[in-house]
Amino acid sequence: MEKENMSEENSLQIKRHSLSHVMAAAIKELYPEAKFAIGPAINNGFYYDIDFGDTKITTNDFKKMEKKMAYLIKQNLKFEQREENINEALKKAHDNCEIYKEELISDLKKEGQESVSIYKLGNFEDLCRGPHIDNTNKIKAGSFKLHKLAGAYWRGDENNKMLTRIYALAFEDKEGLTKHLNLIKEAEKRDHRKLGKELDLFCFSDLVGPGLPMFTPKGVVIIDELRKHIEDVCRGYGFEKVITPHLAKIDLYETSGHAKKFSDELFRVSSIKGHEFVMKPVQCPHQTQIYASKQRSYRDLPIRYMESEKQYRAEKTGEVGGLSRVYAITVEDGHSFCTVDQVKQEIVNMVKIIKEFYSALGLWGNHWVSLSVRDYSHPEKYIGEEKDWDTCERMLEEISEEMNLKAIRKEGEAALYGPKLDFMFKDSLGKEIQIPTVQVDFATPKRFNLVYTDKNGQEQSPVMVHRAILGSYERFLSLLIEHFAGAFPIWLSPVQVKLISVSENHSEACHNISDKFKSENIRVEIDDSNETVGNKIRKATQEKIPYLLVIGDKEADGKMLSVRERGSADTKEISTTDFISKVKEEIENKKV
Ligand SMILES: [Zn+2]
Ligand SMILES: [Zn+2]
Missing domain, CATH: 3.30.980.10 (Threonyl-trna Synthetase; Chain A, domain 2)
Incomplete structure (x- = not known):
């Protein structure tokens, strides 16, 4: 075939x-x-x-x-x-x-x-x-x-x-x-540069510089919802949040190997007082130093850290007006430090996290998994010991089998320090996007001399498992804008309900209803401008808001509402109480 x-x-x-x-x-x-x-x-x-x-x-x-x-x-x-x-x-x-x-x-x-x-x-x-x-x-x-x-x-x-x-x-x-x-x-039509502007999600300034997007209040709502979702899911698997600075001495990256890897992409920062720093190009090395800040025992492991912080890379040129190539990206990153015996369970958990996160976007199921292994004819391209590589590759294969991931083996696609599972999703136009990844790393803990004391009082190196779920918020937002054509699921929508007044007389009713929604944590906006109802509906439709409510005489007492759902031209009558519980349930269940 x-x-x-x-x-x-x-x-x-x-x-x-x-x-x-x-x-x-x-x-x-x-x-x-x-x-x-x-x-x-x-x-x-x-x-x-x-x-x-x-x-x-x-x-x-x-x-x-x-x-x-x-x-x-x-x-x-x-x-x-x-x-x-x-x-x-x-x-x-x-x-x-x-x-x-x-x-x-x-x-x-x-x-x-x-x-x-x-x-x-x-x-x-x-x-x-x-x-x-x-x-x-x-x-x-x-x-x-x-x-x-x-x-x-x-x-x-x-x-x-x-x-x-x-x-x-x-x-x-x-x-x-x-x-x-x-x-x-x-x-x-779906181009994120165009929609990002129309939906007022992010902007650029010549004074700030190209490749440096700024997120407007509406854009931040989406980013915060994504962050909250990912952190909630990860907390369920024992991840704890950490915060690390955006600067570090070059020594940190010389030890990790990133100084060499990103040599022409590093931003260097110095001051007249003699400070010499680099802006962090990756998150992992900082997190090893939180691990190293204390004595660790086998009883403490696994230790799991996550953070959503900026990292900086001096890319050749920033893409004009877009989020795909920028100098500063906010990366959601996480690591588990564990014993060799715990690695398998850690990877299984991370795959479950990826599944939970992507299910809430309706993307799980429309994907395939790559089991990215070494290029066996070029062992010099990798660091670490061969027996560790063998163990890891076998482990990933078992996991693929047990979790029915049907991973396809790709030789030569492994990371510098270990094999990985890469997840490829298809967006609504059929474009393939690779974001989540789970990587096993025996080498980095050794480079940083990370240790724990085992049952017999001996010092051992932990294994580091890296995981990325959504990658960078900037690129992820651009993909979501294009995938949903700006019509985000209700839990991500910056405005979930829009109230449209029929005439000036209904402005007060709009504000009363809006207060009720706000107290239920529903994001609501009012359009009581002096335009025709038709115009106001047209404008709100372009903003791709999930629910439009027209407030006239009939609705003014706040008991019954006329609701127009996104994508439909019909108006439905529903009681305010029922509408609020319907919307809350859809937000809670992350309806796609
Ligand atoms: Zn020819
Ligand atoms: Zn990492």
Whole structure:
């Protein structure tokens, strides 16, 4: 079954690449001066890098190119291959001023090749190894579309000329293309940069700097709810909260190994009084020092710490207006320090935590698990002893079996210090996101000389188990915004209920009802502005608030309410008491 899919995918890639020849042939007819570089198939389509000389190409030119392509396809042109003597091919490319092809052929000659493969399509010839479809009649009408333009340096080298890259989308048929175009449209609508602004969740300031988002009151409501949820779940498994400073001496990271790993990503802080610090790039090393602050006995273990604190990495460039790449991220991090015998139970607990957390977002079930193990042919890439690695990998396999995780073994995906379980979720547009991870680490405790006294009074090294549940709040929020398209589950919604006054006379009633909701810990907002009810409803709908309540004469006494649920145009009558208990129950149960 899988094999069949793969060959289907392969045949689509061949079609996509063949279309790049068709596009080049069409462009050669429209722009005889154009010179061609390379035109591979890519995800969802293909591109071709072309030198248009002095002619400036815009997306307005796409229509005539597509028309010409459709015309050529209708001629049922054959892809005809022939081998050509490399010197002849070189001369031909030179005579035709195909400077890029000339360079490619000359490289092949240097490699010792004596002939090259040429494909002919109608009047258009191109250097190519293939494979292609045999005839353009294999391409269905409406199955492709020129998509966008970009600049691309010849051979990716910025000292070379910048060529015009034309990207195209191509699928098996028109339906496939339409489906993909709809997906793109939907993704644009859900873009967290756009929705984050519309829903007023975070902002940026030029004075603060790029890559440094600030969260508005509404954004913080979501972050606080996520934090509360994760901490509640983790407390149930014995985690205790700690707080560590954002600065540390470089020595801490030299001991942990992070100074080397993040050398160009460290923010260094110094003062005129002689302070020299780095902003913490990770949380783990600080937590080892809380463990090390006291004598530990086997009776104390496991010791489990968690924190939600900022960490800092000097990434190359901050992504403009977005949360995906920022300099300061708030990371929810946790570690368990335990004995070798306790490791398995600790991992089992962490998997249960991940399950509980993601279930409340409706994401559990739509995931797969990677059992990320060593690259056995490159043991030098890892630290720690081989027998520890063997033990851990076997343990993770047992856990996968016992918990029915159906983990897929991925060689070479382990962390520097140990194997791990990685969880991959799919968002509502089918995009895969990897966030939670559970990692076993024998090495870090040894580097920091962490010890505990065992039953016989001997000093032993504890094992450290790292776990991340949501990763960073910044990235997680961006994913949630896009997954829910801004329509968050009620427990996460910054405003859970909105009251809309019919006229000025109903403003006081709104405030009375609002007070009642507030005393029940329901987040409520009032719109008693001087606009029409229709406008106010439209605005609240755009804010994606779970419940809208229109307050007029009938509702003014606060006994009965007219409720409009998100996603529905109907209004339902319900008593205030019943409505409050319904909403509270949905919040409590984290209804998705
Ligand atoms: Zn080709
Ligand atoms: Zn860690």
